[in-house]
Amino acid sequence: MGRGVEWVLHCCLDLAWVARDGRAVPSVSLAAYHGLPAAYLSKQFQLLCRAGLVTSMPGRQGGLRLALSSDRISLLDVVVAIEGKEPAFRCMEIRRQGPGGVPGSPDRPCSITQAMRRAELAWRRELQEISLADIAAEVEFKSPSAPAHARQWFATN
Amino acid sequence: MGRGVEWVLHCCLDLAWVARDGRAVPSVSLAAYHGLPAAYLSKQFQLLCRAGLVTSMPGRQGGLRLALSSDRISLLDVVVAIEGKEPAFRCMEIRRQGPGGVPGSPDRPCSITQAMRRAELAWRRELQEISLADIAAEVEFKSPSAPAHARQWFATN
DNA sequence: GCGAACCTACTCGGATATGGGATGTCCGAGTTCTCGTGG
DNA sequence: CCACGAGAACTCGGACATCCCATATCCGAGTAGGTTCGC
Secondary structure (H helix, E strand, O other), rough: OOOOHHHHHHHHHHHHHOOOOOOOOHHHHHHHHHOHHHHHHHHHHHHHHHHHEEEEEEEOOOOEOOOHHHHOOHHHHHHHHOOOOOOOOOOOOOHOOOOOOOOOOOOOOOOHHHHHHHHHHHHHHHHHHHHHHHHHHHHHHOOOOOOHHHHHHHHHO | OOOOOHHHHHHHHHHHHOOOOOOOOOHHHHHHOOOHHHHHHHHHHHHHHOOOOEEOOOOOEOOOOOOOOOHHHHHHHHHHHHHHHOOOOOOHHHHHHOOOOOOOOOOOHHHHHHHHHHHHHHHHOOOOOOOHHHHHHHHHOOOOOOHHHHHHHHHHH
16 A cells, blocks of 8 residues: 555644634645655645545645545545555456366356455445544544644644 | 465465375466466465465476365465565554654554554454355355366366 | 486576556646735 | 735646566476486
């Protein structure tokens, strides 16, 4: 899995804390706050914009903002937006190739693919049930100063 | 996920059917049976040998054989042997870098990492509970001629 | 005829190329704020 | 003092390099069986 996922998730938490009341946060500031390459982070957020999770505003006081309430954005939404919706296990229909197996059209996926899909489904279900708000609440519980710290830093940068 | 996983899984089914009674199957034959690149498949099986899932015999009548009974090899064993035991999501401890977050030593993983680990754990658990024997039984049920077909082909090649 | 030594064919194993995608960078289009100017 | 327009600064968005790993390949080390020679 690309590490852009981790970057975007952390930055989305910042957006949930800072970009309230109609205020937008530039991607450059997000990158600076975490010490990340700015241009590449912007590229990752483009994917989130296309997925409809984030809205972008150009111009001088422009920036990024969550398009939905943080409790309506799941971790799976973010992961799929960055990594794509293709499953990690790609079945090439080996059983139909070569001397083994008749070359008929596949009526249904092979057993190996079905097992892999079940496993991925369990993974997706786990990520589906966790929202950005859940993560934010957990972080606030473990380090209550984090939101205020972020708000103060972004207000002066 | 690399496609070597799919190749090796299909070939392990063949081993379960053909390489009984002390008979070994060369990796070249396995590759030919499925129309796969022989040298690369051999390289993948090297990983399975190191993991202790397969034993290799050099020499004229050498080849590959399952090191354990097929009901004692889970899909997770094969996936981990090929892909490695590193989790797909790698936490870079972003919260400790840059102006955000104090640079203290991390006492425990961040909330995002914990959530990702839970999801991967669900995925691993699903794969752990399925063995090669389960897959083989399912295939035999759906196409009962597959084992005999494989045995006959490998006996004459 | 029988045994042993040699030879050949065949196997795995590691070292070695190559291509595609993830990673990283740059510049242009567009918008908003600001400042200066005229009324 | 107020309205207006030009300019500047700042933003995103897509096009352009670069690097690493999955993929693919080749050749050497080693073994088992077949063959041949000597007794």
